[in-house]
Amino acid sequence: MIPRYSRPEMVAVWSPESRFRIWYEIEAHACDAQAALGVIPKANAEAVWKARDAEFDVARIDEIEALTKHDVIAFLTHLAEHIGAEDARFVHQGMTSSDVLDTTLNVQLVRAADILLADMDKVLAGLKRRAHEHKDTLRIGRSHGIHAEPTTMGLTFARFYAEMDRNKNRLEKARWEIATGAISGAVGTFANIDPAVEAHVCEKLGLRPEPISTQVIPRDRHAMFFATLGVIASSIENIATEIRHMQRTEVLEAEEFFSPGQKGSSAMPHKRNPVLSENLTGLARIVRMAVIPAMENVTLWHERDISHSSVERSIAPDATITLDFALNRLAGVVEKLVIYPDHMLANMNKFRGLVMSQRVLLALTQAGVSREDAYRLVQRNAMKVWEKGADFKTELLGDAEVTAALSPAEIEEKFDLGYHTKHVDTIFRRVFGA
Helix, strand or coil: CCHHHCCHHHHHHCCHHHHHHHHHHHHHHHHHHHHHCCCCCHHHHHHHHHHCCCCCCHHHHHHHHHHHCCHHHHHHHHHHHHHCHHHHCCCCCCCCHHHHHHHHHHHHHHHHHHHHHHHHHHHHHHHHHHHHHCCCCEEEEEECCEEEEEEEHHHHHHHHHHHHHHHHHHHHHHHHHHCEECCCCHHHCCCCCCHHHHHHHHHHHCCEECCCCCCCCCCHHHHHHHHHHHHHHHHHHHHHHHHHHHHCCCCCCEECCCCCCCCCCCCCCCCCCCHHHHHHHHHHHHHHCCHHHHHHCCCCCCCCCCCCHHHHHHHHHHHHHHHHHHHHHHHHHHHHCEECHHHHHHHHCCCCCHHHHHHHHHHHHHCCCCHHHHHHHHHHHHHHHHHHCCCHHHHHHCCHHHHCCCCHHHHHHCCCHHHHHCCHHHHHHHHHCC
């Protein structure tokens, strides 16, 4: 991923240095287990740990791989340069390359998930704070982009909180799903390595042994992991799109923080654009790009092929680095989002009471008017607001058929905004608890 959309902690998870360090730990722990079983001499296993503090030379490993055309063999050759050929002769005993590669990938994905979970906590904290801050801040709810009925800005933040909380739960499950390792040898039969070695290595790396592997860990686990990242990305876009709508000049109910010295346009000095939210929309697309290839990786030939390998080398770092950046950007946008309650109220009143049409409709039916006639009466007066800019309440009060069923006081009561917020506390308890 390009540096512009990368954060150092997540980038480090996918660096060659990190990858080779995990490879080394797998091999060293496997040697310990083999020595405990009496398969290799204890002295040879202990010798492998002489490289514990070594800085593995990425350029040297690349140089060897250019000759061997095999990355794991290149690493093992370089490891032997650190600990000596005699002590290295039992390294990788009974193992196959996928034991190292697949277990390492899952370690990296677990570490990436831990970073992403911490990122999500930042987003959740921001959404919760803004939800409570604006719990009773009235704004118009919209369906199809058209004014519907009053809601509150707090409820908008609360629903995004609930969505992200579900996503955190999904990611925790995806982390558990991916936290397996396999040290089962060629085609996964343990023919040349005891299952106890796998159990020991997995314990040391914080993984569970894969119940049954072939020569690779089953890729349905990875498909689920990347699908979860895709859902989180879609939720980021959902929030970003709402912010982009609110920042439109004709709406202007909220806008991204515009810092001193910031420029919105090279041509138009007046511009204040929702660039961060638009950027989040684009970043979400990048994360979702990983989902279909991850699904397609589930299908492999027999006990193993490497059609999945090149895909994962790209999508694993790209998707996690991008999502890490996007979550942190979203947390900042939410934290600093500038909200305009007066604009929200002005927008809601733009059509002069029209948004109370359902209350009048229901009152008429309660007064004995058939639903069909009630709908006709309300719509007749509502269209005057749309087409002539009339005042909805005034039109209702002047309609003899309406006033035959409802008194002026009853009509007046139907325009109380507080009616629409009476259950906000109930919803907040459902979302945030007591």
